[in-house]
Amino acid sequence: MFFTSLQVRFSDCDALGHMNHASYFHLMEEARREVFELFNPSMDVTTWNIIVGSARCDYILQANYRDTLTAASWIGHVGNSSFTVEHALQSAAGLWVARGQAVLIHFDYTTGGALPLPAGIRRALLGHGEGPDGAPALR
Numbered sequence: 001m002f003f004t005s006l007q008v009r010f011s012d013c014d015a016l017g018h019m020n021h022a023s024y025f026h027l028m029e030e031a032r033r034e035v036f037e038l039f040n041p042s043m044d045v046t047t048w049n050i051i052v053g054s055a056r057c058d059y060i061l062q063a064n065y066r067d068t069l070t071a072a073s074w075i076g077h078v079g080n081s082s083f084t085v086e087h088a089l090q091s092a093a094g095l096w097v098a099r100g101q102a103v104l105i106h107f108d109y110t111t112g113g114a115l116p117l118p119a120g121i122r123r124a125l126l127g128h129g130e131g132p133d134g135a136p137a138l139r
Contacts, residue, residue, distance in 0.1 A: 002073040004031040008063050018062040028087045028100045031071035038124050053103040058139045061097045068092045072132040075125045081106050081114035088135035099136050
C-alpha cells in the first residue's frame with residue numbers, strides 16, 4: 001500500500017467553498033505517483049508507458065481549502081496488461097472523504113496498443129494488494 005499526504009489547494013475549490021468534484025481525480029492521480037515510478041523510475045514522459053482505461057470516484061464527505069488528506073492507494077487487481085489502483089482519501093480527523101479507482105494499462109504509444117505487464121512489475125504490483133483497515137467499499 002502507498003500513502004500520500006495531499007493538501008487541498010485554493011484552485012481545487014469551487015464557488016461553494018468545497019473541493020470541486022473533478023479535483024478528487026487530480027489528487028488520486030498524484031497519489032498514483034509511486035505506481036507510475038514502478039513503470040518509469042525517471043518519470044520521463046518521452047518513455048511513458050501507462051494510459052488510464054477508466055476512473056471513478058465515490059464522494060463521501062466534503063473537503064475544503066487547506067484540508068490535509070491522506071490518500072491510501074493499493075492494487076486491487078492485476079491482469080495481463082492492465083491493473084486496478086484503488087484509492088481511499090481520509091481527512092486529518094480520520095474520516096473517509098472519498099473512495100476511488102482507476103484502471104491503468106501498460107501501453108505502447110507508438111503502436112497504440114496494450115503491452116503485457118513485465119514479470120518484475122507484476123510482482124511489485126502484487127506486493128501492494130492490501131488496503132487500509134476500515135476503508136469504505138466502492139458503491
